[in-house]
Amino acid sequence: MxxxxxxxxxxxxxxxxxxxxxxxxxxxxxxxxxxxxxxxxxxxxxxxxxxxxxxxxxxxxxxxxxxxxxxxxxxxxxxxxxxxxxxxxxxxxxxxxxxxxxxxxxxxxxxxxxxxxxxxxxxxxxxxxxxTVREVERQVALSTRLVAQAPIGLSVLDTRLRYLTVNPALAAMHGVAEADHLGRSFREVLTGASFVGVEEMMRRVLASGDPVVDLEVVDRTAADPEHDRAWAVSLFRLEDHHGHALGIANVVVDVTDRYRAAKEAERAQHRLRLMATGTAGIGTTLDVEQTARELADVLVPGLADLVTVDLLDSFLETGRTEVGEEPALFRALAVKFAYPSDAVRALVPPGHLTAYHADHPAAHCIRTRRPLLITRLRHGDVERVAADPEAARLLAEAGVHTDMTVPLIARDHVIGVMGLARARNPQPFDEDDLTLACELASCAALSMDNAVLHQHIRSAAETLQRSLLPRLSPRHPGLEVAARYRPAQAFSEVGGDWYDVIPLDGDRTALTVGDVMGSGIPAATTMARLRTATSTLADLDLGPARILTHLDKITHGLDPYIATCVYAVYDPHRAQLRAASAGHLPPVLVRAGRAPELLDLPSGIPLGVGGAPFQAVTVDLRPGDQLVLYTDGLVETRNDPIDERLGDLLRLLSSPYASVEETCDQLLKQLRDPAGHDDVALLIARAHPLTAADGPGAARV
Missing domain, CATH: 3.30.450.20 (PAS domain)
Known part of the structure; x- marks a missing residue:
């Protein structure tokens, strides 16, 4: 051999x-x-x-x-x-x-x-x-000196990954004496979960000979058991000059400062992204509950595992934030968890009222107008942030360990509070997190205040609007009449749409629908003036074109408002309808046995523009025929062409309905934009033969 x-x-x-x-x-x-x-x-x-x-x-x-x-x-x-x-x-x-x-x-x-x-x-x-001896001696002396005095960690492990040599720097990193390393395995010295992967990597290096350079490892050691530290680990297989494996050389550089700086930069970028998302995503509507949900959506899970948003009930009801001697009454608007948890039962459900105990962070924020940060929740702290002992138990079982409560302040008034907590996220809240939460809370609070203010103004305008609309008489000579008014949704302002049914001499009936361009109380007030003027002019027995001419002059004096309007007079004895338009959408004429059609009226110009005459047309309106008057809120949307929407209206009117009341309901249900950006006035009149009940006395009801 x-x-x-x-x-x-x-x-x-x-x-x-x-x-x-x-x-x-x-x-x-x-x-x-x-x-x-x-x-x-x-x-x-x-x-x-x-x-x-x-x-x-x-x-x-x-x-x-x-x-x-x-x-x-x-x-x-x-x-x-x-x-x-x-x-x-x-x-x-x-x-x-x-x-x-x-x-x-x-x-x-x-x-x-x-x-x-x-x-x-x-x-x-x-x-x-x-x-040769001197060269070996120099190399050994150099290696010994480097190992002993190098600021980086150095060690040699045998093929069973047992420590043979450890320098002082590595011993200090591990928090284990040099002598206590020798003869012990890698995992006996370093027990953290991250080191399982390092051990596996060592075995791969032993098997393949391919080095691993700058492997980042984050974990804790006995040297600093309370904080994560980071190391750049390099592994090299040691071989004799025949290529046989002798063990592993382990080079460890402490890069904790670099790791923490990178993490802090990442957190800063994350906070900036959250702030940008919050700025764009909070307050998209004038709906206070939607704004509260948007705030919670931005913060979970980006900043917290759970978020609650509560507003003072007095603020929601009256727009005022006075707090008396009694505990403040809060209404929960939003609750969001990052994951399913029984701890949701510890929180007040949205829509419900609650009064927190005097030591609760929410009560603290209302009293002091300052946020409260609890970095580490101890047992007593959990009871403090919970509404009651049962809630404290649920939060503790869920692992809630850090909490902060932020006042919602708008125009120098505290309108509510926002609570944030972490459970699965192991990092405690810090001052930077609190700053971000306060910034987003401030943005949301202003939007909520605007929403509540808008809602109160809108409610006042809607009340005014409804009070100014007519109460229809149950009977009109030769006509069955139904009408509807639907205000814009909560995130839009009430407009100036109106309808009216005016009894005239000779069993005639005036039908009108109009729309003041604009919104809010001013538009509703202008609408009331025009409706009153229309009713007054109708008593003068003027024709539709003359009526619109006078209304145009009146509207011109209400600058800068303009309006559109259709005014029609039905005579049941002649079975005729005479109508004129001032820039309004054309009415629909539905004749028995025929397809619905848009009434061919000269469109005219809107009221308030002035300078052009109005023209009236006369059409037959026989028993069973219907006239449909409406404002643009019924058919206009932001995405669909008006011609298509008018076509949809005609198709719906081609179906038979039991009554004009049902027709109104179906048109609103099928045509109105779900977003409800505009208000709607709808008036439908169906002709029927005159009866004894439609005598001269009934015509003036």
């Missing part, structure tokens, strides 16, 4: 048994020479042939001193040899040796006396090139 074959056979042996050579002796090239007692060479190793240049045949039997040393060194060397042989003491030193090629090299010697079983003495000389 060759030497190489023997080496591989030994390398495969278990570590705790016999194993192959380390390779260090091969690196040093140690030569062995055996001398007899008189100084003659008896044995000559192959390494000696390489070191001195003489073959075995040339060396064996020769006296060593004359063969290897220059004359001036021979006497000293013979003396040292004699001393070793006489005393048995070992001698080590260096001599300049004469190489067979004529050159000279400095060689390190170590000589010792050997005695065989017969008592005869021999001298064993071990020799190696001194420059």
């Amino acid at each position: 060759s030497r190489a074959e023997q080496r591989f056979e030994w390398a495969d042996r278990p570590e705790d048994g016999a194993s192959g050579p380390s390779g260090l002796l091969d690196l040093l090239g140690v030569a062995a020479v055996l001398l007899e007692a008189d100084g003659r060479i008896d044995m000559w190793s192959p390494q000696a042939e390489e070191l001195f240049g003489y073959t075995r045949a040339e060396a064996v039997g020769q006296y060593a001193a004359p063969l290897l040393l220059h004359p001036e060194h021979q006497e000293a060397a013979i003396g040292l040899f004699a001393e070793v042989m006489a005393t048995g003491r070992e001698w080590a030193g260096a001599f300049p040796v004469r190489h067979r090629d004529g050159g000279t090299r400095m060689v390190e010697f170590r000589n010792m006396r050997l005695t065989d079983n017969l008592g005869d003495h021999y001298a064993l000389g071990l020799a190696t090139d001194r420059s």
Whole structure:
């Protein structure tokens, strides 16, 4: 078996048994020479042939001193040899040796006396090139110094990942003494979950030989058990010069400052994104409840695991924020969890009222107008932030560990509070989180205040609007009449739409629908003026075109308002309808047995523009025929062409309905934009034959 074959056979042996050579002796090239007692060479190793240049045949039997040393060194060397042989003491030193090629090299010697079983003495000389020894010494000294004094962590582990060497820097990082590392496995020293992956990586490096450089590891050690630290870990397989694995070199650089700076930068960017999202996503409507939900949506899960938004009930009811001696009464508007949790039962459901105890953070915010941050919730703190003991139990079981409560302040008045907490997110709230929450709360509070103010103004306008609309008489000569008014939704202002049914002499009836451009109380007030003027002018028995001409002059005096209007008069005795339009959408005429059609009226100009005459047309309106008057809020949307919407109106009117009341309801249900951006006035009149009940007295009801 060759030497190489023997080496591989030994390398495969278990570590705790016999194993192959380390390779260090091969690196040093140690030569062995055996001398007899008189100084003659008896044995000559192959390494000696390489070191001195003489073959075995040339060396064996020769006296060593004359063969290897220059004359001036021979006497000293013979003396040292004699001393070793006489005393048995070992001698080590260096001599300049004469190489067979004529050159000279400095060689390190170590000589010792050997005695065989017969008592005869021999001298064993071990020799190696001194420059090689010095190079190894320098490398060892450098490695030792670097390992001991390097500010980075260094360690060597064997193939079973047991510590062989640890420098002081790494011992300090681990919080474990150097001596307590030795012989222990990697995972015995470092028990954190993140180190499981590092151990697996070490095994891969041992198997493949591919190094791992700057692997970031974040965890905690005994040196700082309360805080996460970060390290850049590099792993290298150590090999002998034959390529056999000796173990793992572990280089560890503490990068906690860099890690924390990066995390802080990431958090800052996250806060900026939240702020941008909140600015764009909070207050999209003039609906206070929707605004509260939008605030919660921005904060969960971006900042908190759960958020509650409560407003003072007095503010919602009256727009005022006075708080008396009694505990403040809150109405919950929004509750949001980042995940399903039984802890939701600890919170007041949206729409419900509650009064928090005096020590509750919400009560604190109302009294002081300042936010309250509780970084770490202890047992007593959980009871403080909860509404009652049962709520405290649910929050504690959910793992709520940090809390902050922020007042909602708008125009220097506290209108409510916002509560935030974390449970699964292990990080406690800090001052930066509180600052972000306060900024978003301020933005939302102003939107909520605007929404409540708008709602009160809108409510007043709607009340005014409804009070100014007519109460229809149940009977009109020759007509069945139904009307509807629908205000805009809560996020839009009430407009100036109106309808009216005016009894006239001769059993005639005036029908009118109009729309003042604008919204709010001013538009409603203008609408009332025009409706009153229309009713007054109708009593003068003027034709539709003359009526609109006078209304145009009146509206012009109400600058800057303009309005559209359709005015029609139905005479049941003649079965005729005479109508005129001032820039309004055309009425629909529905005749029995025929498709509904838009009444062909000269469109005219809106009221208030002035300068153009109005024209009236006369059409037959026989029993069973219907006239549908409406404002643009019924058919106009922000996305659909008006022609398509008018087509939808005609298709719906082609279906038979039991009554004009049902027709009104179905048109509103099918056509009105769900968003309700505009108000709607709708008036439907169906002609029927005159009866005895429609006598002259009934015509003036």
